[in-house]
Amino acid sequence: MIHNQVFLRQTMRDSSQWEPTSYRTHTIGQIVSEGASLVGEEVSVAGYAETIRGRGAICFIMLRDGTGHIQAFLKKDNMNPEIFDLIQSSTRESTVQVTGLVAQKRPPKVAEGEPMPSPEYEINVTSGEILAEAATPLPVGIIDDVKIGLDIRLDNRHLDLRRSHVNAMFQLRSKVLQYGREHLIKEGFMEMNSPKIIASASEGGTNLFPMMYFDTPAFLSQSPQLYKQLAVLGGLERVFEIGPAFRAEKHDTYRHLNEFISFDIEGAWMNDEDVMGVQERMIHHIWSSVYENDQSLIDVINEYKVSQGENTITVEVPELPFPRIPYSEAIEIVKSGGGEIEWGDDIESHHCDLIAAKYPGFHFLPRWPMSMKPFYIYHNKNEKSDSGGQLSRGFDLNYGRDEMTSGGQREHRVDVLEQNLRDMDLNPEDFTFYTDGFRYGAPPHAGWGLGVARLLMVLTGAGNVREVVLFPRDRTRVTP
């Protein structure tokens, strides 16, 4: 059994470079990590009172800010007794500012033969102030040893977020985006933003949320697809966007939301293989950076998992290149695993289980039938399956059974684009908003869209996408 004290010792994030603010001279993390050089110095810190243990004329407060935990020790003899009483009778999670001297903490009693813990520091308080009193009881316990249902947690996400493992997940999310950006910028991609209010579908397939744009009917964008392509057509060469996408599908699963953040790239003079390379290098960079820099966040998540009797997670940097399992081969794997499927069928979740048994990690599924891909996906006329079906340059990236990415080389020849539409019984006249961008010369290009939360589910071992999205929007949830 691992107790709270284990992770109370560590800092939650590196705040060594943070400047003092009007409310504190130091972060708690700074005192925890630099305590030896601060002993005897007067500091002010501010934080949430995680626990307040009164013992009559002395009082212990476990203070937490966004950078760590520290114990504040209050003695009635050492301060204004009225302030002492006020703080001692305050409620858990109230915000408190205290001023006092840094001191080495008296070591806890340890059992015979147990190693002495490394030195810790505390603040001997001389004055303090309640900044904001917390109401009781808390709707969700921050450190209580009681499981809380996801729905209650999401209703009270601002409190749920105070729990260390939840906090760690969202810090990891920020890291994932940071490392992803780092890598793409290194490969020459530039960040762009596309409009989220659009006049018509930018990529067929899913339902859009309708809205009114003043007096004009409009929709929320389901993908930056078209706009990334227009940017590449315009000569920006390599672009990426991290932004929201909206899909009005009434799905209700552990991996779907109606608003999600999509990590998208598009590059000129590239085909599907080229952008798969970008993707696997980016994921490799993210994983190896987390492995090198952020093990403490993984540890915090694992402390919680252990306390709940769940399996812990390890950051296993995937080997390059990721396996490529062409669609036709995937069909054979499913068939030999006993799945009922024919060439031309979609590979469904239960089929993916069969493939994942052989390829449990990241793997690409390239060369899907053209008939299953949108009209804007590129195909070579001479690339056909054994059964004669036209293959495309569209691909997916899966991790285990879950789809992370959909991407491909795009069709850049406007006449082929229009023929693709006719082949799918669509009228090119209805798609001029898309095809018109291709009439004045277009580079061959390719790209993909990656679900950020799905990637984070893999990294953190979260079983539900709602865990790793701050304020998820699903079929029934629009608040908070």
Next chain:
RNA sequence: GCCCCGAUGGUGUAGUGGCCUAUCAUGCAGCCCUGUCGAGGCUGCGACCCGGGUUCAAAUCCCGGUCGGGGCGCCA
């Protein structure tokens, strides 16, 4: 859109027709304690989702509603 499941104090739970003025944990409130550290001790507080029905008797069975969960389809 389809299929399955669930709802008990603030939170997480026990409970399968009478043993329930409902279990346990956590929490909350109060008291004791001048070095606790998963603090401890004592005393309290607090719940059967809503509406209808069956029955001598319903947290428990039936119907409807509301809310939630899981799976499928579709997708990222």
